[in-house]
Amino acid sequence: MPSHAQPAALPRAVGSxxxxxxxMAAPRSFLWTRRIILAFLTAFVLLPVYVMISSxxxxxxxxxxxxxxxxxxxxxxxxxxxWDTVPLARYFVxxxxxxxxxxxxxxxxxxxSAYAVSRYKFRGKRVFTVTVLSTQMFPGILxxxxxxxxxxxxxxxxxxxxxxxxxxxxxxxxxxxxPFSIWMLIGYFDSIPRDLDEAALVDGCGPLGALxxxxxxxxxxxIVAVAVYAFMTAWGEVLFASVMTNDTTRTLxxxxxGYATQNDVYWNQVMAASLVVSVPIVGGFLLLQxxxxxxxxxxxxx
Numbered sequence: 023m024p025s026h027a028q029p030a031a032l033p034r035a036v037g038s039x040x041x042x043x044x045x046m047a048a049p050r051s052f053l054w055t056r057r058i059i060l061a062f063l064t065a066f067v068l069l070p071v072y073v074m075i076s077s078x079x080x081x082x083x084x085x086x087x088x089x090x091x092x093x094x095x096x097x098x099x100x101x102x103x104x105w106d107t108v109p110l111a112r113y114f115v116x117x118x119x120x121x122x123x124x125x126x127x128x129x130x131x132x133x134x135s136a137y138a139v140s141r142y143k144f145r146g147k148r149v150f151t152v153t154v155l156s157t158q159m160f161p162g163i164l165x166x167x168x169x170x171x172x173x174x175x176x177x178x179x180x181x182x183x184x185x186x187x188x189x190x191x192x193x194x195x196x197x198x199x200x201p202f203s204i205w206m207l208i209g210y211f212d213s214i215p216r217d218l219d220e221a222a223l224v225d226g227c228g229p230l231g232a233l234x235x236x237x238x239x240x241x242x243x244x245i246v247a248v249a250v251y252a253f254m255t256a257w258g259e260v261l262f263a264s265v266m267t268n269d270t271t272r273t274l275x276x277x278x279x280g281y282a283t284q285n286d287v288y289w290n291q292v293m294a295a296s297l298v299v300s301v302p303i304v305g306g307f308l309l310l311q312x313x314x315x316x317x318x319x320x321x322x323x324x
Contacts, residue, residue, distance in 0.1 A: 078294035085289045100290040104298065107291055108280035116267075117274040118302075120188050121256035124195040128203050128252040129245060131196075136207030137233055141219065151208065154201045162198060166265060169194055173266070186268045194262050199252040206251070210244030211237065246310050257303060274299045 077085050079096040104110055138144075139151060173184035184190035214237060222232035238245070260275045267273065278295055281288045 074293045074297060077290055078297055080290055082286075082288060082290050085293075086286075100288075100294040101298075103288075104281075104291045104295045107288065108277055110274070110277060110295060110298075112270075113272055113274045113277035116188065116271055117257060117299075120191050120195065120273060121253050123188075123192045124199060124256040125249050125252040127192070127196050128199045129249050131200060132203035132207050132248055133233075133238065133241075133245065135204045136211050137237065139204070139208050140211035141216070151205070155205050157201045162261065165197070166262065169197075169262075170265060185266060186271060188271050191263060191266050191271070191273070192256075194266060195252075195256040195259065199255045203248040203252055206248055207241070207244055210241050214240050243312075250306065250310060253306070254303060258299075 073089075076091075076093055078100055079098065080093055081095065081097060081099070084090070084093065084095070139147060170185065173190050177183050177185055184193065218236045218240065219232045222236045223229075227235060258275055259273075263273045263276045264279075267276065274295075278292060278299070281292045281295065
């Protein structure tokens with residue numbers, strides 16, 4: 023009897039051992055599948071960047087012909103020529119002035135507006151919030167002709183040159199970045215306890231004192247997120263910059279068209295200039311990444 027009981031127990035032991043291993047096999051296969059998908063997506067995202075960097079370091083004849091994944095000869099001449107082919111330095115200054123001014127104005131107005139909506143009750147508060155957010159539903163091209171006519175009429179009637187100037191472009195970008203900036207800061211200010219404001223008022227601060235001494239320091243991540251959003255909106259915009267500017271006020275995004283002539287396109291210089299244009303955005307994101315992530319996720323959980 024004992025000799026017959028032992029062989030009967032072996033299949034159960036083997037079966038239980040195989041059943042104990044099967045739950046581990048599924049997560050392990052899922053992990054490898056996830057890694058393969060992640061590697062494919064990473065390669066898909068980095069492939070255009072590699073093509074840009076590789077093409078920017080090649081002579082024009084190598085870029086215009088068949089593309090080689092491993093370049094045979096590298097040169098930094100395209101990075102030197104981009105400053106002579108078009109007035110890139112002037113375009114760079116114009117972009118910095120326009121994007122920087124639009125960012126500062128957007129942050130200042132958004133802070134005051136969002137604080138008023140978040141902390142005070144007034145008639146039409148909900149209508150104002152919905153209206154501010156609903157403006158983002160319309161495509162920007164719908165505002166191109168109205169803004170153009172407004173700027174031209176203001177210039178003809180008052181002598182204030184908005185069309186073809188940096189000021190007109192700053193007001194244009196402020197129109198598009200301000201609604202979303204206000205909405206974003208409303209959610210962030212709502213996540214800050216009102217007890218901080220009340221404590222500041224008890225200590226003798228006025229409403230502005232409570233805003234700048236208590237709320238603004240606590241809302242730095244949200245303000246940074248708004249500033250980055252406003253700057254990126256103005257930095258890479260092409261449609262309005264191509265219509266609202268002239269040769270002296272042209273920005274970088276529009277100035278890249280100068281590398282295309284009637285006879286040829288200097289693709290190596292286009293790629294080199296595109297990388298130079300991307301440096302402020304990428305550098306700013308790397309420096310402010312911690313604040314940007316905190317600001318974008320704020321207000322999701324109260």
